[in-house]
Amino acid sequence: MDIRAHVSMVFHLDKCIGCHTCSVACKNIWTDRKGTEYMWWNNVETKPGTGYPTQWEDQEKYKGGWALGEDGRIHLRLHDRTNGLSNIFYNPALPTIDDYYEPWTYDYENLFNAPEGDDQPTARAVSMITGKPMDNIEAGPNWDDDLGGSPVYAANDVNLNKLTEEEREQLAEIERVVFFYLPRICNHCLNPGCVAACPAGAIYKRGEDGIVLISQEKCRAWRMCISGCPYKKTYFNWSSGKSEKCILCVPRLESGQPPACFHSCVGRIRYLGVLLYDADMIEKSTSVPDSELVAAQRAMIMDPFDPAIIAAAKQNKISDAMIAAAQNSPVYKFVKKWQIALPLHAEFRTLPMLYYVPPMLPILAKTKDGNYDIEGLDREGLPAMLGSLEKARMPIKYMASLFSAGNVEEVEAAYRKLIAVRIFKRAQKVKDYQQAEVDAALAAGKTNPEEVEAIFRLTSLPTYEERFVVPPLGRESAVEAWENPLERKTEAGFGVRNKIAKRKF
């Protein structure tokens, strides 16, 4: 057993309102420099949709992540050693700038400085790469927001390939159209494709908290990480010639604050906390069949209250404060205790440490005589309004494609529990459910009133401290592994940087 600590995340999609505040908070702090204009370390996609970069989930094209080989081991989809060498000067699986978008700004100065004329001056779009006017903007980082251009974009969502032709047609029906938001940042994976693909050894996963970082000194611009990451969350800075990615706002974390996107989230959908996991299980859990991936990943997460686990953690020099943070972790509750948060695209086999609570799905209904008519009971004998997964507008197979590597039971189990919480609380507050229905919902969700109350509390009424349990990262002690903290002890203060002349008498 090799217990390690990982700063992990949960995004509760039921609460995401798609306002992009997270993206803007991140952009303003990290990616407003030259060469980074096109990067969105945090972006919010509309699903169904093709996302950013376009169709990033299609690994037939982008060759990201790992594939399970016939030998039962995982292999980088991008290349083996031979191909890696022969392609080293010419990476064949890079997204083009058009697949992200050509970043632009507007020539606002023209509004003030234009010479007097017959027409109102306009602010033309100007490319932030070439500096030339862009009069025909064809794509943006969020071009298909709220199903914009859906016959082209939403229709080409890679996850829809799992649906039947009939189901796909129904999705486009008027009054059935449905979408939800999917905010994405770097998943800080346990088995990162970017790290494995880097020929320069420039990407590393910090031992004490699992944050994946790119060394700007070691990066040699091979750009294999960009192909290797199946989530397309490493980006190439064309100005500095180095790759960059989400750093989970380490400077903020190290001073006890949550990352900027977490802090600014209007819907308060984001949770941050520590998970303890067994690193010895990584290889095994990445090479199970697709349907078992989510369960295998969950099995790696260890109970931070188990004395044996605590002892093993201490043996690995995990601090008491870190263990305490793991015990208070909201992520542990969502992912392991309640099992309602699931990894995004587990089939990429990178073991992402960002988990999503799937959004409640609007159900199919038709207006009859001006009334919204919902008929019948669902499979579990629950009224259709909140209970029905069968009648959900978004086929459950689609959600399984996103959150459980195609395993429908896994994502259904999460939904049954979320529905139980809804029905239980509604019966409590609105009182329009019978006790029998509530009991049926609890049984279907394999839950109980205490757990439901706890889920409700952490979903709807969490305090700042409950959402963000930022552990002391102990960087100052971790750094002692390679640097003597007293090395520069006498090299600061007055007269060190600028010599001060002695006063002459």
Add this chain to the structure above:
Amino acid sequence: MTESVERLSLPKGPALLLVLLAALAFLTLATGVAFAQPSAQAADGEALFKEKCVACHTIGGGKLVGPDLQGVTERQDPVWLKQWILAPDQVLASGDPIATGLFKEYNNVPMPNLGLTPDQVDALLAYLGGGATTGGAGAELPAGDAVSGKAYFVGDQRFSNGGPHCISCHSVAGLGSLGGGNLGPDLTNSGYTQSETAFASFISAPSTQTMNSIWASTPLTLQEQADLYAFLSKAAIQQREPSSLLQIALLAILGAALLIALANLYWGKRLRGVRKPMVERARAAAKR
């Protein structure tokens, strides 16, 4: 001293003094010998001349690769001459008019820097001024065969003493458009091949450091020399054909095209954009 070496320690006290004194005496003696032998200079000069100069020069035997050196000490200023023999490359590079004239006169073959010390140069000058003659160059070459000479040059035929074939370092017109190596001079219309005697004299004991180190141990036979000379002096290779330039250009274009085709074959399946083809497909479908 032997004792101190055996004990693996430095001599101390009076012993050290003795050792130092002995060393000093030896040094004085050795330098004394080196500096105080003017009478031996001419004899040394003759040996030096035979070792370093005969490849290109005679005294009273006529021109070879370089000029006949009979009376050179009277023709030239001794200070200049000493400087020239010491470092011909530097004198030539300084744009000296006499050196430049000689360089042009002898088909642009520069005199190599022989790495002589000032004393050796003095000895040589003493020998040259002493009125000695060497007669003509070495042996007469038999009749050569240009075809066989070319075979030796490009390496189709081995030299009997195992020397390397010429094309590794030298190029010459008449080899085809790609020519030969660039380490040694291009032998087209070169001063080394201006006469049979000059060529034979040089190639049998080359004075330049690179050539000497190779050919001293693996000399060419007379027949090989004759064949090579026949090839190098052939009228057809006295000038580069303009068509060979076109050939080089065509070869370069063909080679580039082949490389690009191969690269395209290997990297042809690379990702060439996702969004644009997707949008175009959707538009085409909408039109239908």
